[in-house]
Amino acid sequence: MDKEITSDSFLDTCLSKCATNEYIQQIKKSLPPDHELIELANFFKVFGEHTRIRILSALYHHELCVCDLVEILGMTQSAVSHQLRVLRTSKIVKYRKEGKNVYYSLDDEHVYKLIDDGLEHVKESMVKK
Amino acid sequence: MDKEITSDSFLDTCLSKCATNEYIQQIKKSLPPDHELIELANFFKVFGEHTRIRILSALYHHELCVCDLVEILGMTQSAVSHQLRVLRTSKIVKYRKEGKNVYYSLDDEHVYKLIDDGLEHVKESMVKK
DNA sequence: ATTATATATGAATGTATGAACATATGAGTA
DNA sequence: TACTCATATGTTCATACATTCATATATAAT
Numbered sequence: 001m002d003k004e005i006t007s008d009s010f011l012d013t014c015l016s017k018c019a020t021n022e023y024i025q026q027i028k029k030s031l032p033p034d035h036e037l038i039e040l041a042n043f044f045k046v047f048g049e050h051t052r053i054r055i056l057s058a059l060y061h062h063e064l065c066v067c068d069l070v071e072i073l074g075m076t077q078s079a080v081s082h083q084l085r086v087l088r089t090s091k092i093v094k095y096r097k098e099g100k101n102v103y104y105s106l107d108d109e110h111v112y113k114l115i116d117d118g119l120e121h122v123k124e125s126m127v128k129k
Numbered sequence: 130m131d132k133e134i135t136s137d138s139f140l141d142t143c144l145s146k147c148a149t150n151e152y153i154q155q156i157k158k159s160l161p162p163d164h165e166l167i168e169l170a171n172f173f174k175v176f177g178e179h180t181r182i183r184i185l186s187a188l189y190h191h192e193l194c195v196c197d198l199v200e201i202l203g204m205t206q207s208a209v210s211h212q213l214r215v216l217r218t219s220k221i222v223k224y225r226k227e228g229k230n231v232y233y234s235l236d237d238e239h240v241y242k243l244i245d246d247g248l249e250h251v252k253e254s255m256v257k258k
Numbered sequence: 259a260t261t262a263t264a265t266a267t268g269a270a271t272g273t274a275t276g277a278a279c280a281t282a283t284g285a286g287t288a
Numbered sequence: 289t290a291c292t293c294a295t296a297t298g299t300t301c302a303t304a305c306a307t308t309c310a311t312a313t314a315t316a317a318t
Contacts, residue, residue, distance in 0.1 A: 039251045041182040048174025110250035121239035122168045
């Protein structure tokens with residue numbers, strides 16, 4: 001997305017005038033299509049959960065099998081497996097089978113970037129307090 | 130005939146095959162502290178909701194007041210205002226008051242980067258289908 | 259073939275939360 | 289002052305979802 005669509009008048013008007021304001025219509029049209037925004041929200045939603053973000057943090061540096069994750073997180077195998085399914089379905093992690101074990105790792109570089117940016121933001125906003 | 134399978138014994142066996150306990154401890158220590166991961170999950174959670182991501186998309190290009198957003202999203206003022214509070218509390222948007230109006234905008238560059246990376250990932254994974 | 263191990267999954271349940279409705283606050287205006 | 293407009297918030301309700309328990313599947317070992 002490109003930043004900044006400038007106008008001179010849309011800011012100082014409100015509801016009664018905005019309803020027919022061409023800039024409001026322009027903004028509506030400039031939004032990404034709704035199915036993309038739904039996908040985007042679903043994508044972020046997967047990161048927005050404590051257990052899943054812990055799994056992703058653990059996988060950040062290492063490929064790990066399920067029982068490793070169970071041990072690291074201190075949770076039941078079932079709980080971990082259920083969350084891994086969510087991560088798999090969302091294409092945020094990938095996996096390979098090797099004998100009885102299944103090894104998970106982060107899917108692509110977007111996942112790394114998102115974690116990096118998110119952590120950076122969180123650390124900064126913690127300092128501000 | 131009944132057999133006893135304790136979860137402890139299965140974990141021990143798995144550990145010896147997957148990773149040494151020492152290695153697991155090392156990974157545990159390398160994880161970001163839990164309060165950071167909780168903050169991180171909460172941060173992402175805010176992006177992971179349809180209405181809020183639509184608000185952020187609209188604010189991506191323009192500072193907008195509440196009634197503008199109401200008009201763009203086609204939702205009740207109450208619903209928009211409630212979600213704006215969530216975004217405010219999470220320091221994802223900032224606001225300034227001007228008379229009766231309150232103007233919202235994205236808080237910092239991290240927010241832009243996250244939306245960019247997220248959208249990029251979503252578009253790519255849609256192409257793959 | 260039988261048993262053990264590693265992982266996945268279906269069902270049940272309690273909790274979290276988004277939206278609607280009603281109402282409150284607060285700033286401008288007549 | 290009273291009144292309107294823009295925004296915020298408390299409450300209720302219905303839905304979503306994370307965890308637990310029980311069980312299924314699949315692979316390896318004996």
